[in-house]
Amino acid sequence: MKIFLLILFSALFFLTSCIQFGENPSGEHLEQIQKSPNYSIEDESFKNRREHLFEEMRARDRFWDNPSKRFSNNMLFNSRETVPQTDLPEIKPPNIEEFLKPTKSIKFIWFGHSSMLVNINNVIILIDPVFSDAASPVSFIVPRFQPPVLGLENLPKIDYILISHDHYDHLDMETILYFKEKKVKFITPLGVTSHLKKWRIAESKLFELDWWEEIKFKGISFVCTPAQHFSGRLGTLNVSKTLWASWVVKSDSINFYYSGDSGYDIHYKQIGDKYGPFDLAFTGLTQKTGFF
Secondary structure (H helix, E strand, C coil): CHHHHHHHHHHHHHHHHHHHHCCCCCHHHHHHHCCCCCEECCCCEECCCCCCHHHHHHHHCCHHHCHHHHHHCCCCCCHHHHCCCCCCCCCCCCCHHHHHCCCCCEEEEEEECCEEEEEECCEEEEECCCCCCECCCCCCCCECCCCCCCCHHHCCCCCEEECCCCCCCCCCHHHHHHCCCCCCEEEEECCCHHHHHHCCCCHHHEEEECCCCEEEECCEEEEEECCCCCCCCCCCCCCCCCCCCEEEEECCCCEEEECCCCCCCCHHHHHHHHHCCCCEEECCCCCCCCCC
């Protein structure tokens, strides 16, 4: 009986994790994204401008070359070195009524890490929302440090959800499913909508762009801009089958930039030259790994 229960638990665990993995592009969807200048047919994956950057860094930082260092720098095994030991300061709860008041400028609520709620000219945008208890397929890996200042059920009506890439700390299945039946549009880089389709999000709600492509709704332009990163929901397996991006969001009066996860390269200057200056920039900093 114990063996049966163990097998059953393992099977349920595996199936749950598989759903979290999502699904990479295939069929006509794959054929379409293969036309992107940022996609390598030979390697069957998207590439950074510095094409072999990911492979070089992975070779340089191989776990078994220096396992003690990998453990000491890993938040899974040495959390005292990699996460704060006290709660971060916060305003809880935020004043949603004030946030929703008509504005010709921009207001935002930062939930921590890369999740943000933005009001730009009275259009409400949710960026890389992660409200689950962990940024992984299972609860005991990369657990949340502290609860968000607002729960999903306390959020105002969302017009658009903007995703930078498919890593678990930016694309959260549980959060996405909360919006499954709601009137909201999802805007992603190329290929990322394949995960959302796997999770039964209606295709009519999904919009994906390549770098330097632009889409406009309600007077707000969303521009998919380059980033230096990688993608994938299976660790270092099956990497970069979907595109990663930063975003420029602009109206007639406001212009802001969101970096997503990105290391430094010439794209920052290119974006600034083409779309700047910006009223506000949300830029990730202080990552301890060369991937950023």
